[in-house]
Amino acid sequence: MDIASIIGLVVAIVLVFISISLGEDGVASVKAFLDAPSAMITFGGAFSCVLVSHTMQDFINGIKGIKLAFKVPVLNTSEMIKNIIELSNVARKEGLLSLEEATAELEEPFLKKGILLVVDGTDPDLVRGILETELISIEDRHKKVIGFWDMVAAMGPAWGMIGTLLGLVAMLNDMNDPSSIGPSMAVALITTLYGSLLANWVATPIANKLRVINAAEMQLKEVMIEGLLSIQAGENPRVIEEKLKSFLAPKDREGGQDEADFGGEE
Amino acid sequence: MDIASIIGLVVAIVLVFISISLGEDGVASVKAFLDAPSAMITFGGAFSCVLVSHTMQDFINGIKGIKLAFKVPVLNTSEMIKNIIELSNVARKEGLLSLEEATAELEEPFLKKGILLVVDGTDPDLVRGILETELISIEDRHKKVIGFWDMVAAMGPAWGMIGTLLGLVAMLNDMNDPSSIGPSMAVALITTLYGSLLANWVATPIANKLRVINAAEMQLKEVMIEGLLSIQAGENPRVIEEKLKSFLAPKDREGGQDEADFGGEE
C-alpha cells in the first residue's frame, strides 16, 4: 500500500469533518451535510454519464483503477537496471541462449517476453517493433483508466450544479415560507459541495496519481527495451550500464546522498 | 445495442425525475420544470448555432451520430487477429492469389480492399500508403461527428445562459409584484438547467463514447494494415501472431483470466 496516497485521502476528509464539527452544534452538525437525495443526483448522475461513454468492462476497470492508484510498484528503475546488467553479463559469458533459464525466475512479463524474443533469434528491428507496439498498447489501456477518472472529475461538478439548479428552481417556485428559504438553499448547495468533493478529493488526485504511475512504468519499460536490444547487440556491460543510468537521477545512481533532484544539477 | 450506454442515459434522467419528485408536490412538481419557451431558446439556439458551423449534410450526420454511439462493434481486435492469421496460413499454403476467394466472405470493407490490393500485386509501399490515407480519412470523418457533439456540449450551456439573461433582464425590468420574483427567477434558471443537461447528460457523454469507438476502430485498422503487409511480405504466421498480439491486453491473448489490465502489468 502506498502510505502517502492513503494519508492524503484520509486527512482531507477528516479536515472536512473537523471543519463541519467546529460549528455551534459540534459533531451533530455533520447531519446537516448528509443528504441522500443530493448524493443520489450528484454521484448517480455523474457516474451514469461516465457509464454512457464506456463499455461495461471499461467502466468496471475504471472503478477498479482506484485500487491501482494505491499499489506500490514492485520494481524501481534502478533495480531493473541492475537486473539487466546481470543478464548482459550472463549473455556475454554463456551466450544469448543461456538467458532462457534466467527468465524462469523473472516476474516481469514484459522483460520475459523480450528475452524470449531475443533467445528465439528474432530480428532486432522486429524485437523493437513488437515491444514498442506493446508499450503503446499498455499506455493506451492505462490512458483509458486515467480518462475515466478525468471524466468523473468533470462530471462531478457538472451534476453538482444540475442538482443545485433543480433545488433552486424548486425553492424559487415555492417561497411562501421565508423561514424555509435558508435551509432550502443549504440543501440546494449540498450537491455542489458533493460534486466538488468528488472531483477534488477523489477523482482528480486519483487521475493524477495514475498518470504518475503510468509515466514511471513507461520509463521502466523503455529501460527494458534499450537494455534488451543492447544485450542482443552484444554490447559491453559497462557501456550498457552507462547508457541505462542516464535514465536515473544522479542520487539514484550510487544510492548514496538523499538530496532534492532539481537543484542538484544546476 | 450497447447496454451500458443505454443504461447510463436512462438512469441519469430517471435520477433527475426522482430528484424533482421528492419535492412537496410529488410527481406534480415535474410540471414546474417543463417550460416550452425555455426549451425553445436553449435547444433551438444551441442547435441553430451548431448548424451555422456545418453543412446540412454534416449536421444530419452529426445528429445521426447519436445512433452510432450505441452500436456494438461487430468485430473485436482479438477476433480480427485470428482472421488475419488464418489468411496468412492460406496465403502461405496456396499463394497470395488464393486470398481473392477468401475476401468473398469478408464483411469488413477495409480488410477486403487491402487484400484486393495485395492480390493485384500492388507495391507494398503503395498498399501502406493507400490504406493509411484511408485510415486518416476515416478518422477525419469520425472527428467531424465528434466535433459536432463537442460543439453541442459548448453551445448548450452558452444558450442556457443567454436564456437566463433574457429572463433576468425581463424580470428586473418589472419588479412591481414581489411575489412574482421567485417564480420568474425559477423560469429564468430553467434554461441554465436545460443547457447543463444538454451538455452533461447527452452531448459530452456521446462525444466521449464516439471518441472511444473511434480509437478502437483505428487500432483495429492498424492491426489490419500491419497484418496485411506481413502477409504480403510472406512472413511466418507465428511471427505475425507475435507481432499482432502486442496490440492486445495480456488477458485477451489467451482469453483466460478476467482481470483488470492496468495492474496486471506492473
Place this chain on the structure above:
Amino acid sequence: MDIASIIGLVVAIVLVFISISLGEDGVASVKAFLDAPSAMITFGGAFSCVLVSHTMQDFINGIKGIKLAFKVPVLNTSEMIKNIIELSNVARKEGLLSLEEATAELEEPFLKKGILLVVDGTDPDLVRGILETELISIEDRHKKVIGFWDMVAAMGPAWGMIGTLLGLVAMLNDMNDPSSIGPSMAVALITTLYGSLLANWVATPIANKLRVINAAEMQLKEVMIEGLLSIQAGENPRVIEEKLKSFLAPKDREGGQDEADFGGEE
C-alpha cells in the same frame, strides 16, 4: 450561398426575439433589450481590442471572413479526383507537355500552378516542396482569419462583463431609489447578454465554420499534390484513382448510397 449556415444564424436570432416577445408586453418588450450604450461598450470594446492585435489589413480581412463562411466551395474532392484522372489520361496519351493546354480551362489556381511546374520539367521534389510551402502559407492565412473570430469570441464576453461591472458599480454607488435597482441591474446585465450573443451566436460558429472550410480546402489541395506528383511520375491512371479515392468516404466513391459515414465502416 450556404443555406445551412444562413438558416442557423437567422433561426437563432429569431428564437431570441420570440423568447423576448413571449413576455407580458409582447413585441414591445424588445425595446427593453435594446440599449445603445450597452452595445457601444460591448461591441466597441471587443472589436477595439481585437484591432489592437491585428494590422488594419488583417482586421478588415477578418471582418470580411464572415462572408467567406457562407460561400459554397466550387469544387468538391470527388470532382477534383475526376479532373485529375482525366489529366492523367491526357498526360499518358499525349505526353506531359499536352497538359499545358488543359490548364487553360482550369479555374483552380493551385492546380494550374502545379501543372505548369510539371510541364516546365521541374524536379518532383521541388514541385512537392513548392506546393507544400504554398499549402502551409494558405493555411497560415486562413488561421489568421479563424484566429480573428476566436479572439472576438473571447473578447465579447470579456467586454460584456466589463460593461456589467461598470453598470453595477454605478448602481451600487447610487441606491437611494430602491425602485430603480431592478431596471439598473437589468441594464447592467444587457452587456453580458450582448457579449454572450456576440460570442455564441456569431463569432464561435463563424470561427468553427471557417475551420471546417479550411480543413476541406486543405484536403482538396493534398489530393491535388498527390495527384500531380503521380501524373509526373507517369503512374497508371487506375492506380492514381485507387490512391486518391482513399481520401473519400465510401459512399462518395460511387456516388450511390447516401448513408451516414461513421457507422458504414465499422
Place this chain on the structure above:
Amino acid sequence: MDIASIIGLVVAIVLVFISISLGEDGVASVKAFLDAPSAMITFGGAFSCVLVSHTMQDFINGIKGIKLAFKVPVLNTSEMIKNIIELSNVARKEGLLSLEEATAELEEPFLKKGILLVVDGTDPDLVRGILETELISIEDRHKKVIGFWDMVAAMGPAWGMIGTLLGLVAMLNDMNDPSSIGPSMAVALITTLYGSLLANWVATPIANKLRVINAAEMQLKEVMIEGLLSIQAGENPRVIEEKLKSFLAPKDREGGQDEADFGGEE
C-alpha cells in the same frame, strides 16, 4: 507606429469613459471609478506575482515589449523576396564572394550573418543548422515576452478577485450601516473591473499582437534561410523566385488586386 493597434487601445478606453459619463452625474461619475487602493492591490499584486516568475531583466524586457507591439516591421516578406532574388542574380553573375560587398548595405542582421557564412564557404548543412538554431533562439526569446503578457492577462483578473474578496470580507464583517453596503460593494467590485481591464484591454491584445509579429518575423526568416541556401546551391533565380513566392498570398505576388485572401483561393 502601428496605427491600428494605437487606435484600438485608445478607442477601447474612450468607450469606457463615455460609458461611465453617460451616468447621472456625467463626467463627474468617473471619480467613482478611480480608487487608488483598488489599483494598488490589483496592478501591484498582478505585477508582483509576474515578477516572481521572471528575472529582473526578463521582467523589464516584458514591460518594454509593449513598445514593440506597436512597431511597424521595416521589411515585409515580398520586399525580402525581391532582395534575395537580386542577391541571387549578383551571385550568379559575379560569384558568391561578390555577396560580401552587398552585405554592407543590408540592415537585416540575420540575412547578413547568413551571407557571411555562405561567403566563408561554410558547409550548407552547417549554414542551415546555425541559422535554424538562431531562428529557434529568437523565437524562444519572443515567447518569453509573449509569456510575460499572457501571465499578466491571467494575474490581472486573479488579483482583481482577491481585491474583491478582501473588500467583501471587510464589508460583511461590518454591516451596521445598511446605507454603506452599496458603496462598499461598489468599491469591492472595482478591483474586479480593474483586473478585467488589465487583462482584456491591455495584456491579451498585446500578447496576441506580439504573437502575430513573431509569426511574421519567423516566416520572414524562413524565407531568408530557404533563399540563402538556394543561392549557395547556385539555383536558377527564376526557380528561387517560384520557390519563395509560395510563401506569399496570391495578391501579394503581383502587387495587383487587393482582395480578401481566404476566398480568393477556393
Place this chain on the structure above:
Amino acid sequence: MDIASIIGLVVAIVLVFISISLGEDGVASVKAFLDAPSAMITFGGAFSCVLVSHTMQDFINGIKGIKLAFKVPVLNTSEMIKNIIELSNVARKEGLLSLEEATAELEEPFLKKGILLVVDGTDPDLVRGILETELISIEDRHKKVIGFWDMVAAMGPAWGMIGTLLGLVAMLNDMNDPSSIGPSMAVALITTLYGSLLANWVATPIANKLRVINAAEMQLKEVMIEGLLSIQAGENPRVIEEKLKSFLAPKDREGGQDEADFGGEE
C-alpha cells in the same frame, strides 16, 4: 538568491496587508482576515489531495522546489560557451585525452560526464544518445516538481470553494440571528480568499519560475551537447563558436549594448 522573485513575493503580500489596513480599524482589521479553521480546510485539503497524487518522496521534493525557484543559476549560456571554446582549443592542441585533466576543475556534472565519455573514445552517436537520454530524464524530473506546483495552483481555489460551500451551508441552515449573517458570510469567503492567494501569490508564480529555470537549463545542456560533439568531431574552434553563439541573443554575443531583444532583430 534571486532578488526579483523575493521582491515580487514580498511586495504582493505587503500590498494585501496594506489593503486590509486601509479599513476603518487600521491594522487591527488584519485580525478579521486570519481564521485558523479556514486555513486548515483550504491549505490542509489542497496539500492532502496533492499528496494523494504523489509518493512521499516526490511530495517532499515538490515542497523543496520552492527553494530552487529562488536560486540563481551558477553559469549562464554565454559563460558556458566560453568554457567549451577553451576546451576545444585544449583538445585541438593537446589531443582529446588532455581533456581529462580539464574536467578536474569542472563543477558542472553534465559537462564532466560528457567529456569523460569523449575521452573514453565512446562512439559519437552513443555519446549523443546517452547525453540526450540524460537531458530528457532531467527534464522529466523537473516537470514533476513543476507539476506539483501546478496541482497546488488548481487545488488551492478548489478547496477554497469547498470551504466556502461548507460555511454557506452551515450559515443557511441557521439564519435565526440576521446580524450574524454578514460575519458568517465573511468567514465563509475567507477560504476562497486563501485558496486564491495560495494559487496566485505562491503556486502559479513558483511553477512558472521553475518552468523558466528549466528552459534555461535545458538550453544550457543542449549547448553542452552540441559543443562536446563538435569537439569530438575535431571541428575548428571558430566554427564551434559561430555555432554555439546562435543560441545567444545578439546583445549577449559581445556583451556590449543592453537593449531589449525582441525589437533588436526586426
